[in-house]
Amino acid sequence: MALNEILEETGLKNSEAISSATLNVKGVTKEKLCKWLSKISRILNEGAIPLLYEAAVKSEELQKEKIEDQKTIIKLQEELIVKKDEEMRAVEEMKSYSSVVTKSCTDALATKKIHAAFKTVAEKEDRR
Numbered sequence: 001m002a003l004n005e006i007l008e009e010t011g012l013k014n015s016e017a018i019s020s021a022t023l024n025v026k027g028v029t030k031e032k033l034c035k036w037l038s039k040i041s042r043i044l045n046e047g048a049i050p051l052l053y054e055a056a057v058k059s060e061e062l063q064k065e066k067i068e069d070q071k072t073i074i075k076l077q078e079e080l081i082v083k084k085d086e087e088m089r090a091v092e093e094m095k096s097y098s099s100v101v102t103k104s105c106t107d108a109l110a111t112k113k114i115h116a117a118f119k120t121v122a123e124k125e126d127r128r
Contacts, residue, residue: 002035002039002040002043003015003018005036006023006036009027009032010023010025010028
């Protein structure tokens with residue numbers, strides 16, 4: 001590969017050290033530089049650039065999906081809030097009915113108990 005050739009020819013340890021100063025040394029001819037440039041250009045054109053383009057397209061697709069997912073989440077949260085509000089209203093209504101029924105039952109039971117007590121006393125009186 002071109003990078004390995006460059007590193008070998010210049011005696012550099014890694015590709016980060018490649019610069020115009022490190023390439024402008026005795027033994028690196030114009031012909032070698034052109035050959036390396038040609039190989040690196042081909043690698044970029046055939047490999048890196050298409051992969052970068054594909055990654056950019058995929059990134060854009062994922063971003064759109066994320067936005068759509070967030071819209072769905074917001075819609076579902078709004079629906080949940082509406083349902084919870086409906087449930088709260090229903091609970092409040094049941095509490096209201098419950099208090100009315102409780103009061104009515106209590107009143108009714110108290111009256112029945114009183115009548116039963118009077119009836120029992122009246123029956124005892126009649127037996128005597």
